[in-house]
Amino acid sequence: MIKRTFVFAVILIISVSFCLTQEKSPGVIAIKGASIIPVVGEDITDGIILIKDGLIEAVGKNIAIPAGAKIVDAKGLFAYPGMIDGSCYLGLQEIGSIRATVDYKETGRFNPQAKTVEALRPDSMHIPISRSNGITTALVAPSDGLISGQSGLIRLVGWTPEEMVIKSSVAMHIQFPPLPRLRRRRETQPREQASKQITELKEILKQARYYQKRKDAAKKNLGLRLPEFDEKLEFLLPVVSGELPVMISVHAENDIKAAIKFVKEEKLKAILYGVTDGWKVAEDIKKSEIPVIFGSLNTVPSKWEDGYDAFYRNPGVLAKAGIKFAFSSDSASLAKDLPCHAAKAAAFGLDKKEALKGVTIYPAQIFGVDKMMGSLEKGKVANIVLADGDILELRTNIKHVFIDGKEVSVSSIYTELLEKFKKR
């Protein structure tokens, strides 16, 4: 009887796991004839990419295609790894002016408990548009307050939030209080306010550390009382332990310096976001070894003397200084424009190959998922884009998109509405 149950259980496990893998893996796919730009490693002309079980099985020139493999003819196309948006509001906002559709910002100043992936709308009309532009992964980030909440990394396909989430907590987002630019007498008030807010940030981290200490002590000693549950401190624990990085939105020269100092003093793992004045303090950032994610480059500098192209040339300067960087769309409805930002930086001094890395392998490294994605290499998840040209070019058409080895649709509300009215 026991034996029988055992056999049955084994059969059950095997068949269930078989079913699961069957469902996960569409079998072997061979992408044939494409010019492959693996991002890491040399470019390959007329190459082959084998996909098995959702992963990249092989990339190269003389690769045997197993019998029964589904062949995707990619002659004349260029194969790229799927792009990664370094920060956006995909699935968190539909229509900007309608608050009912906006879910990436909370009220109040400290919201470490807020998680964007728990507000994710898989049906968002913006997600397929990003996807059909070659973006396969995105960091969905919160905003507002001092501590805005936690961002998550998602794949741009899935019926439910769960199916989409790759990493539910990537970073704790902090909006660094900006110091006023000019030291005029009248502005002492906001100046004080900014430094007061930095003190407040430090204070809450200090409290979180103490909270942890008390928890640890209580764990060892049953006689001690547990600290009273505190929601804010609870969710800051992985931050103070250095497990969860903080992503600090910061722009002006002095603020960047202050943010670096803050990170150092608090011994945090950090990513800087925005960093529009970065080119003025490239050395400081380099020394801190903190990576940078740029926001939208489509902004005119507020300071005339910075020059009209300050935002455009900033990535090039920081890259030259040896700072790790990535690009972001900082948008929902225009998240599809991620490659435009990278290309714009390339137009103004950033090396073209570096620009491509800024939307592929670099964000993967910054988010700690570079073993999984960011390039076309054996063993990585098969996020592959087949395009008829340079993936950062405005005129390029994306022909096929694979996420986790499965081909996904490149249609969107754009094409659906167009087709509907073409019938008129």
Next chain:
Amino acid sequence: MNRKTIGFILGMSLLVFSSLSFGQDLLIKNGTILTVTKGTIPKGDILILKGIIKQIGENIKAPKGVKIIDASGKYVIPGIIDSHTHIALAGTNESAEVITAEVKMSDVLDAEDRSIYTAITGGVTMVHTMHGSGNPIGGENVVIKTKWGKTWEEMIVHSAYRTLKFALGENVKRSNIPTVGAPRYPQSRMGVNAIIRREFLKAKNYMEQWDRYLNAKKSKKTAKNLIAPRKDLRMEQLADVLRGKMVARCHSYRADETLEFIKLSKEFGFKIISFEHASEAFKIAKELAKEKIGISIFLDNWAYKVEASEGIAYNAGYCTKNGVLVSINSDSGERIRRLFNDAAKAMKYGGLSEEEAIKLVTINPAIQLGVEKIAGSLEVGKHGDIAIFNEHPLSAYTLCEKTIIEGEVYFDRAQYLKEREEMEMKKKEEEKKKEKKGGTK
């Protein structure tokens, strides 16, 4: 001397003066010239004399003293035209009243607005700067050239159409701003349509009053004790629209409200030159093509409000292919510097050719502004308004190197880079000096 001769002399001297002050001489050599209307010259020259294009071709010799720009390896295109912006203005919306046709944007031009400079860094040489969309009937717009550093008088393009701004939908309904005090009429699209009709009915009545008065004045029978009707500046503007002296530019998003406005224009017999934003134009491309009404739209900026939530990126390409005159506008002091990027996107969305794509930001807006005889393409006799790019203007990796208006260089990236370098050197020196001072203390 009688009045006529004084007038004649004044007029002549003005003419002489203006022809003297107009434009400069310039020879652009060896560039890839995208004329937009007459094909591409792989390696050609453009000669501009007194601001006007005199010759386009190969191996043109520079007349004595004419400045030469070497454009080898560069792309030369007509200056970009933005058919809808609000730059260089000291005010955008007259929001105290609902109907403000008497307001004129030429009265509030601000020649020192830095957005003018931003525009020329993106190859823009002419803009239609407009009243906002806060009122069903806004004000009279104005066309200017982006002559950064000149006075506003020198910027105005007098030969352009006179245009009046109309607006429909969410903005005039005030859907997206909190109501302060009593709500303003109109609050619905019914009210918007009705209020515009009301104003045109008033204008017709006003015109009739004047016609009656003028006719009565002619006849001896009725001329006695006549009192002239009161002059009404608001009605005068609408009367000019009805007389065909001014054309309508109408801000509208939804297809339905757009069609209703076309009906209104037929009811009163005025001309709509284009719809602004027109997110849903692709739904009614047939009607727009039939009525010969253009659209001035974003390429892909959308979903920022409900009426913009079906504004698909294929709009420009699809409408172009279906015979609608399309221009891509910025409506922004930032997007204005990357209109050539937006034009390139119309190739991806909608499959336009390179030439069709460039037209969206050059000759098409020129036609919409009524300046196609002087701008929008590189042809002999047109103004020497030119942008030079380092790579193909439709590439994502391109940047504008020079912006030229009437033969005069207004933006020169090389010069900009030189000045910036000098400034940074100076800054470093000053810092050194400061350090030294600090050290001796």
